[in-house]
Amino acid sequence: MSTSSAPVPTRPHALPTTESGRRVTFVPPRPRARTSRRVRRRRLALGAVAVAGAVALGASAIGALAGSSGLQLPPMPPVFPGTVFTPSADDGFIDDGMQVSLWDDDLPAISRLDPELLAAMRAAEARAADDGIRLGVTSGWRSAAYQQWLLDDRIASVGEETARAYVATPEQSRHVSGDAIDIGPVDAQYWLISYGSEFGICQTYGNEPWHFELATTPGSECPPMRTDANG
Ligand SMILES: [Zn+2]
Structure with missing residues (x-):
């Protein structure tokens, strides 16, 4: 997939505003x-x-x-x-609160992502930088053992129902297959939700504004979101 020679769609170099010119307010996601x-x-x-x-x-x-x-x-x-079991960098673990770069190829969290997703994210990053937005990676590829640990950990802390709405099983997780990436901070999430479809990148779960996948043809609309990781 090559997007480098595609014509750049014109659009305002600022986050969207309402008709009255005020900045759209963005309600930050509920902290995990x-x-x-x-x-x-x-x-x-x-x-x-x-x-x-x-x-x-x-x-x-x-x-x-x-x-x-x-x-x-x-x-x-x-x-x-x-x-x-304690997840390590080899499992794709990124410390809580840390963000890594899309170019940290020495980290399995980045290097084991689907190459097409990674290329699309890097193209989006270059465009986001024009708007003064930095895309940080809070989670990328994860080993099955790490995903199971994550699910068990969340079940222990918030209960089964809430945990399963946010954390998929290792068999179902798009992170384990390398097809999903979590992005921060909030302004970067908002930017990617607004413009990611130009690169084929979409928010795929309604309750996770940080979670993105390749889900459409570049330049097309994103498909309807699933409610959560369980739906
Ligand atoms: Zn995710």
Whole structure:
């Protein structure tokens, strides 16, 4: 797909205004509910303590049983409660609150995106820069393990129904397939919602103004949005 030689449509070099000339006000998205890292770490630590305690209790109960009955039981296998999955940069993880560049090719979050989506986003970025808007990437490609971790983490913090409205399963996630990208800050989201279709880029979930996919032919209208990641 080549958009470099296509004629540039004329449009105002400013964010849209209302008929009266006032700037359209943009209601920022509801911040994603998250659990702080410290709370998550504490939860993990408490979980580990609970597991270790249960293992110790079980072992002593079995030991008592074996001692009283004279049974010879095989030794308990070692348990490592600390081996909990933590997403890394190799899984496409980008720290909470961080934004990376569309040119950070050394990050799998960027390099494992669909090449067509990445090319379209870079073309859009160049045009956005003309309007003084910087497109930052808050999430790109994700490993299936990271997506599952994200879903579990959100379910634990906001409950199943809300979590599933925002986080797809690894099988369904467009991030895992490399076909979706999350953009910030809010002015960049608004710019991409307004002009992304010139590059084939569309907001695809009504409840996620930060989430974009290649969803139309460049220059055509975007298809109707799905309500949320569950719909
Ligand atoms: Zn997304």
